[in-house]
Each structure stands twice: as structure tokens, then as C-alpha cells.
Amino acid sequence: xxxxxxxxxxxxxxxxxxxxxxxxxxxxxxxxxxxxxxxxxxxxxxxxxxxxxxxxxxxxxxxxxxxxxxxxxxxxxxxxxxxxxxxxxxxxxxxxxxxxxxxxxxxxxxxxxxxxxxxxxxxxxxxxxxxxxxxxxxxxxxxxxxxxxxxxxxxxxxxxxxxxxxxxxxxxxxxxxxxxxxxxxxxxxxxxxxxxxxxxxxxxxxxxxxxxxxxxxxxxxxxxxxxxxxxxxxxxxxxxxxxxxxxxxxxxxxxxxxxxxxxxxxxxxxxxxxxxxxxxxxxxxxxxxxxxxxxxxxxxxxxxxxxxxxxxxxxxxxxxxxxxxxxxxxxxxxxxxxxxxxxxxxxxxxxxxxxxxxxxxxxxxxxxxxxxxxxxxxxxxxxx
Amino acid sequence: xxxxxxxxxxxxxxxxxxxxxxxxxxxxxxxxxxxxxxxxxxxxxxxxxxxxxxxxxxxxxxxxxxxxxxxxxxxxxxxxxxxxxxxxxxxxxxxxxxxxxxxxxxxxxxxxxxxxxxxxxxxxxxxxxxxxxxxxxxxxxxxxxxxxxxxxxxxxxxxxxxxxxxxxxxxxxxxxxxxxxxxxxxxxxxxxxxxxxxxxxxxxxxxxxxxxxxxxxxxxxxxxxxxxxxxxxxxxxxxxxxxxxxxxxxxxxxxxxxxxxxxxxxxxxxxxxxxxxxxxxxxxxxxxxxxxxxxxxxxxxxxxxxxxxxxxxxxxxxxxxxxxxxxxxxxxxxxxxxxxxxxxxxxxxxxxxxxxxxxxxxxxxxxxxxxxxxxxxxxxxxxx
Numbered sequence: 001x002x003x004x005x006x007x008x009x010x011x012x013x014x015x016x017x018x019x020x021x022x023x024x025x026x027x028x029x030x031x032x033x034x035x036x037x038x039x040x041x042x043x044x045x046x047x048x049x050x051x052x053x054x055x056x057x058x059x060x061x062x063x064x065x066x067x068x069x070x071x072x073x074x075x076x077x078x079x080x081x082x083x084x085x086x087x088x089x090x091x092x093x094x095x096x097x098x099x100x101x102x103x104x105x106x107x108x109x110x111x112x113x114x115x116x117x118x119x120x121x122x123x124x125x126x127x128x129x130x131x132x133x134x135x136x137x138x139x140x141x142x143x144x145x146x147x148x149x150x151x152x153x154x155x156x157x158x159x160x161x162x163x164x165x166x167x168x169x170x171x172x173x174x175x176x177x178x179x180x181x182x183x184x185x186x187x188x189x190x191x192x193x194x195x196x197x198x199x200x201x202x203x204x205x206x207x208x209x210x211x212x213x214x215x216x217x218x219x220x221x222x223x224x225x226x227x228x229x230x231x232x233x234x235x236x237x238x239x240x241x242x243x244x245x246x247x248x249x250x251x252x253x254x255x256x257x258x259x260x261x262x263x264x265x266x267x268x269x270x271x272x273x274x275x276x277x278x279x280x281x282x283x284x285x286x287x288x289x290x291x292x293x294x295x296x297x298x299x300x301x302x303x304x305x306x307x308x309x310x311x312x313x314x315x316x317x318x319x320x321x322x323x324x325x326x327x328x329x330x331x332x333x334x335x336x337x338x339x340x341x342x343x344x345x346x347x348x349x350x351x352x353x354x355x356x357x358x359x360x361x362x363x364x365x366x367x368x369x370x371x372x373x374x375x376x377x378x379x380x381x382x383x384x
Numbered sequence: 385x386x387x388x389x390x391x392x393x394x395x396x397x398x399x400x401x402x403x404x405x406x407x408x409x410x411x412x413x414x415x416x417x418x419x420x421x422x423x424x425x426x427x428x429x430x431x432x433x434x435x436x437x438x439x440x441x442x443x444x445x446x447x448x449x450x451x452x453x454x455x456x457x458x459x460x461x462x463x464x465x466x467x468x469x470x471x472x473x474x475x476x477x478x479x480x481x482x483x484x485x486x487x488x489x490x491x492x493x494x495x496x497x498x499x500x501x502x503x504x505x506x507x508x509x510x511x512x513x514x515x516x517x518x519x520x521x522x523x524x525x526x527x528x529x530x531x532x533x534x535x536x537x538x539x540x541x542x543x544x545x546x547x548x549x550x551x552x553x554x555x556x557x558x559x560x561x562x563x564x565x566x567x568x569x570x571x572x573x574x575x576x577x578x579x580x581x582x583x584x585x586x587x588x589x590x591x592x593x594x595x596x597x598x599x600x601x602x603x604x605x606x607x608x609x610x611x612x613x614x615x616x617x618x619x620x621x622x623x624x625x626x627x628x629x630x631x632x633x634x635x636x637x638x639x640x641x642x643x644x645x646x647x648x649x650x651x652x653x654x655x656x657x658x659x660x661x662x663x664x665x666x667x668x669x670x671x672x673x674x675x676x677x678x679x680x681x682x683x684x685x686x687x688x689x690x691x692x693x694x695x696x697x698x699x700x701x702x703x704x705x706x707x708x709x710x711x712x713x714x715x716x717x718x719x720x721x722x723x724x725x726x727x728x729x730x731x732x733x734x735x736x737x738x739x740x741x742x743x744x745x746x747x748x749x750x751x752x753x754x755x756x757x758x759x760x761x762x763x764x765x766x767x768x
Contacts, residue, residue, distance in 0.1 A: 001483070001484055021516055023516075050443060051437070051443070052511075053435070053438045053508075053511045054437045054438055056515065057510075057511050057515050057519065058515040059434060059464060059466055059511040059512050060464070060465060060466035060511070060513075060628060060754060060755050060758065060759070061464075062464075062465050062625065062759065063465065063466075063625040063626070063628050063641075063755060063758040063759045064628045064758075066625050067625070067626075067627050067628050067629075067632070067758070072625065073624060073625055073641070073644065075622075075624060075625065076465075076623075077463055077464070077465045077759070078463070078464045078465065079461055079462070079463060079464075079476075080443060080446075080461070080462045080464055081444060081446050081447065081461045081462065082443055082444040082447075088446075088461045091461070092461065092463075092476060095480055095485045098483065099385070099479060099480065099482065099483015099484055100482075100483055101482065101483055123441075124437075126441075127437045127441050127444070129444070131440065131441050131442040132407075135441065239460075239461065240457060240459060241446065241450050241451070241456065241458055241460050242447070242451075242456065242457065244444060244447050244448045248451070256457070257457070260457065370444060371444050374444065374448075375444070375446065375447045375461070
């Protein structure tokens with residue numbers, strides 16, 4: 001297997017793009033990533049997307065995005081794994097480059113949801129759950145996260161306000177990110193006073209479903225050198241699954257797939273969690289940020305929430321997360337979010353994060369979850 | 385890159401499975417393929433599916449099928465490329481094994497459409513077209529094929545009845561296939577008298593949209609030997625794309641992606657079309673069978689239809705197609721059809737096709753199209 005590097009990144013602003021189609025967004029990010037790599041084309045295109053068919057009546061985004069981007073004829077396919085679709089596409093592309101079937105791979109994650117908010121988008125997201133036994137009973141993705149949070153509060157004797165640090169940190173960090181959807185600040189007081197939307201999840205707890213696209217260009221190391229790039233190295237790309245239904249999980253607060261995917265990534269990279277300087281986790285809800293910190297080995301069971309309270313998740317803390325806003329403030333275009341994470345980690349490792357820069361960051365981790373942890377994809381990146 | 389072999393196949397009967405879910409069908413085929421390979425599990429699962437989200441409200445089939453098949457935890461993802469989803473999943477799995485990221489790969493194609501016939505299923509299929517410029521104008525997949533057929537008739541001075549040999553051949557061959565949806569015979573007279581459904585496509589011309597699942601187990605050659613299997617070798621797996629909108633194609637009767645994908649497959653396999661003993665093509669409509677015969681180099685431009693009239697596509701002809709019924713008579717569960725093709729070619733190369741056996745078949749080709757040729761995936765298989 002060959003070493004793999006990222007030599008190009010691109011992204012659209014995250015937000016409500018009512019005047020632009022799904023493929024418009026994907027094309028903007030794809031061409032920006034190619035331009036950033038100094039390339040005109042790639043050997044193959046992978047598109048990560050969850051809901052094109054359900055919300056926009058548009059499947060077949062591999063061929064379509066290639067076509068609309070002026071890359072007609074390029075081998076292209078779509079990868080889907082619910083809200084982990086973006087990172088799953090990156091994983092498939094990584095394997096193609098590492099395994100030698102492509103030298104230059106373009107990966108785009110795209111989603112367009114705000115035309116169909118709130119009901120159709122939330123129902124769409126529920127197609128990532130167990131349809132027969134959970135979604136059909138009205139248990140949406142948000143309801144699942146609410147149940148996880150309720151259980152966490154009970155198990156560890158906490159109160160809702162203890163989660164305030166996650167959105168506060170995310171919004172603080174998004175201020176310097178021109179691509180973020182929400183650059184306003186959130187205070188702990190505002191979080192504590194916010195209205196409940198799915199108890200115990202409140203209005204300032206969940207990430208906004210959004211429109212957006214992000215892309216990266218992956219190449220083999222030798223190819224990067226030939227193109228004059230140093231690149232950011234992909235040290236590991238791992239994917240694991242778990243029971244889709246929460247009711248079938250042995251230990252609902254453990255996020256088993258996230259833990260196994262992270263463990264495999266550390267093993268493959270030859271690193272321990274302590275080596276990670278910056279992380280982008282699946283903070284679609286604060287509870288998922290806390291559980292992901294635990295699954296990735298940054299905190300012991302039940303201690304993820306403490307990293308928020310102590311400031312360890314801040315830009316100058318022990319394990320900075322959501323450094324450009326995370327899902328919470330950058331926004332969550334679900335099938336694109338895994339690619340936004342990769343773009344943001346590369347931005348940090350290049351030292352291009354401006355006021356959001358984590359000083360001296362050399363190793364970054366990104367973890368994207370699908371269906372509240374039924375799929376988990378972990379990537380570890382480093383400077384060369 | 386490593387040599388890749390198929391050592392297990394499985395399939396459900398194609399038909400109207402109103403009492404079974406999408407995952408039920410996928411699990412049956414997956415476990416049958418593992419059983420056929422003498423294995424209990426695999427390293428990774430790829431699921432090919434087009435319309436789970438749109439028709440069944442169920443995305444995230446990678447994790448879900450792994451879970452329901454008793455393989456919880458297995459790395460799994462879904463690949464989608466419209467009605468080429470099945471072969472696109474096989475292509476991704478082939479690359480994983482060839483590139484060394486997995487030793488044993490399970491690939492399942494699944495679709496469930498008949499609960500939603502006719503309108504929702506046909507509208508679902510249209511999500512594989514250019515949504516903004518074609519599908520939104522009411523140009524369904526069938527309407528696109530009808531326009532291709534009309535143009536072919538005009539260009540080459542033919543009449544509808546000249547296409548009769550394709551469904552006659554498909555139904556004749558399906559008689560011996562216990563997994564086929566339609567095992568009745570179709571006569572040339574019946575075809576000539578059939579009612580028009582989208583002129584010039586008539587009721588006996590198009591393949592029935594159906595429910596079904598098919599699966600294969602892919603392993604590296606060394607691994608196959610260690611397991612005591614001879615296996616069927618995958619000599620080539622290639623994917624190409626074209627403009628999604630028919631209106632954007634330079635030469636609408638050429639199926640450019642199909643041609644480029646086939647050419648690349650022949651080059652990779654080191655074979656010419658003359659070496660192919662049996663082929664499964666994308667005969668969702670007779671016109672697509674004729675155009676595919678041309679794109680794969682079995683006939684010159686405008687001559688594909690003649691291979692039907694001369695009997696060359698028959699079981700004892702020069703290039704037998706639809707040998708177990710094809711899309712037309714086996715039925716077309718769209719995201720599964722590419723896997724049914726692979727299962728059927730393996731059945732032929734194993735010499736297990738019973739009354740449908742092509743004598744002495746040693747090399748087989750399968751070609752699956754998405755969005756009337758916007759994506760084309762070609763596989764070439766051989767006995768070891």
C-alpha cells in the first residue's frame with residue numbers, strides 16, 4: 001500500500017443556498033480543490049452524499065458532478081453511509097490511491113437540505129436509522145441523540161448546562177472562519193436559557209442542517225513530490241460499523257464503532273491519542289462531541305464532558321476541537337461534513353487557520369459518524 | 385495490484401417480494417454467497433443500491449445489511465451509480481482486494497421497487513437522469529430509451545419488429561433459471577402485436593422493475609488457493625462516465641462510456657471481443673441490448689440488432705447474451721442487476737447453468753449501465 005497525501009482543498013460557504021443546485025455546490029468545491037492542487041483534472045471522482053435522491057430527486061451524483069465540473073468521462077461514483085457519507089467517500093478514495101488503482105483522486109462531499117427544512121430534511125436524516133424498528137416509530141436522529149444525552153446525564157449525575165462549553169467553543173472558533181454558517185457568539189448563559197427542542201437537547205445544542213460542499217485532492221506521495229507539493233499525509237483511514245438501531249447496542253454510551261475505528265486508526269498510524277494536536281469530531285449534538293472525545297481516547301468513560309468544562313477543548317487547550325466552528329457553528333450539510341472536517345484539519349496542519357490556528361499543530365484527527373455511530377470513519381493526518 | 389477471484393455467489397428469486405424488506409433480501413443473498421464460498425464472514429461489505437432512500441425510506445444500507453446479516457461491526461458502505469449501482473459496488477470491492485486493503489470482500493446488490501409501482505418507482509428511476517434539465521421535464525428513463533430507439537430505427541431504416549429477437553431470446557433462456565421472474569416464452573408474433581407503452585417501446589420490450597438481491601465473494605488469488613477454491617478470475621473491472629443528459633451527448637447512439645469502459649476492460653484483460661464466450665449486457669430495453677453489443681465491440685455501428693436477427697445472441701450463437709434471462713426475463717431490480725450479471729457469468733463459467741449452459745464457456749463479460757449509459761461498468765471474468 002502506498003502513502004497518500006492531500007495536496008488540494010476546496011469548500012463552499014455553508015448556509016442556505018436556495019439559488020444553487022446540488023451539483024452547483026459540488027462543482028464549486030471540486031474545482032476549488034483542483035485549483036488549490038494546481039491540477040486541471042483527476043483520475044477518478046468520489047462523491048459523498050446522503051440525501052440527493054430523497055431531498056432533491058437527484059441520485060447518480062458521480063457521473064453528474066463529473067459532467068457538470070467539465071470532467072465528463074471521468075470514472076466517478078457516489079458513496080453513502082448516512083451522515084458519515086463524506087468521510088466514507090474519503091475512505092474509499094484513500095484505498096484507491098493507497099492500493100494503486102488511481103494516482104490522483106478527487107473527493108467531494110455535498111448536501112443540500114435547507115430547501116426542505118424542517119420536516120422533509122429531518123425525515124430524510126431518519127433514513128440513516130433503522131427504518132423498520134426505529135424511524136417508523138418516529139424516532140428521528142435528533143430524538144436518538146436526545147435519548148443518548150438523557151442517559152448520559154442520568155448515568156453521570158450531570159445537568160444540561162454542563163454541556164454549554166461545546167457550543168460556546170464552536171461558535172467562538174467559527175468567528176474567524178469565512179466559510180462558517182454561524183459566526184455569532186454563544187454564551188453559557190444563553191445556552192442555559194435556550195428553549196428545549198427535544199429534551200434535553202435545546203435550541204443552541206444541535207448543529208444546523210445546511211447546504212454546502214467540500215473537496216480534497218488525494219495523491220500518492222511520489223506523485224505529490226513530482227507535482228512539487230509537500231502535502232499533508234493521511235496516516236490512517238479506518239471505517240467500522242455497529243448496530244444501526246440504538247436498542248440493539250450492548251452499551252449505548254460507548255459508541256463502539258467510533259472506538260474501534262479510532263483504535264484501528266491509532267494502530268495504523270503508530271500513534272497514541274496524546275500525539276493528536278487538533279481534532280474535528282462529529283459534534284452534530286453536544287452529546288456526540290462528549291461521547292466522541294471518549295471513543296477517541298481523549299477522555300475516560302463519562303469524562304468527555306469535563307474536557308469542555310476545563311477548557312481542554314479550546315484552541316490553546318490539550319485537545320482543541322471544532323477549531324473552525326465544528327458541525328455546531330460551521331453548519332452541518334450532512335454528506336459534506338466529513339469532507340469539511342478533512343479540509344479544516346488540512347488548513348490547521350498547513351498553518352493557514354488564521355485567528356483559529358492551533359499553534360504548532362502537526363497531527364490532526366477527524367471522525368465522522370453515521371446514524372448516531374452505526375458507521376464511524378476516522379482519519380489521522382500529519383505534516384510531512 | 386493483486387489478482388482477484390470470485391469464490392462465492394448468492395441470489396434471491398427476482399420478483400415481487402411484498403412480504404420482505406430491503407435488508408431481508410440483501411441478507412438472504414449475502415449469506416448465500418458466504419455459504420457458497422464456505423465462509424462465515426468477510427473483511428468488508430460493499431452494498432450496491434440505487435433507491436433505498438427514495439422508495440423505502442432506508443439509506444445507510446452498508447451498516448444495516450452488515451448488522452442484519454449477523455456481521456455487526458464489519459466495515460461496510462454503500463455505492464450508488466443509478467442503475468449501475470450493483471456493478472459500481474463490485475468495481476469498488478475489486479479495487480479494495482486488488483489494492484490490498486481487504487483479502488475477503490462481500491458485495492451485495494439489492495433493490496425493492498414493486499411496492500411502489502408504477503409511478504413512484506418510475507419517478508425514482510428518473511433520479512438517475514439529469515434532474516434539472518431532463519427529469520424535471522418528465523423525461524423518464526423509459527422515455528429516454530424510447531427516444532434512443534426511435535433514433536436508431538430512423539438512422540438505420542428499421543422497424544420495431546426487428547427488435548423481437550432480444551426479448552424472445554431472453555425469455556427462452558430464463559426458462560431454465562429458477563431465480564428468474566418471468567420464465568414464460570415470448571414469440572416474435574406476440575412482440576410485434578404488443579401494445580405500445582412509450583412508442584416505439586412496447587409492453588414486451590422493457591424489463592420489469594423488480595425486487596431482488598444478488599451477492600458475490602471476492603478474494604485475492606492466494607487467499608482463494610488457501611481456502612481450497614479454484615475460483616473464477618476477474619480479469620478486468622472498469623468504470624467510465626458520460627454526459628448524464630442525453631441532450632449533451634455528441635453522438636447519442638454511441639454509448640460513449642460503455643465503449644470506453646469496454647475498451648479499457650479488453651486492454652486490461654489483454655483480450656479482444658472475439659475471446660468472449662458469453663456476455664450479460666444491460667438489456668433493460670431491447671435498444672440498450674443492441675447499443676451495448678456495438679459498444680462492446682461485438683458488432684459494428686448499427687449492426688447490433690442484426691446479431692439478434694441472425695441468432696448470434698442465442699445460447700449456441702457467436703455471442704450468447706441474456707443466457708439466464710437477462711434484465712428482460714430474469715427481471716430488473718436496478719441496484720442489484722449488476723450483481724445478478726456477475727452471478728450469472730460465474731454460473732456459466734463454473735458450468736453450472738444447466739439447460740442454459742453455454743458449452744465450453746471460458747471467458748465472460750458483464751456490462752451494467754446507469755442513467756442510459758451515463759455510467760458504464762464492464763467486468764471480464766475467466767476460468768482459472
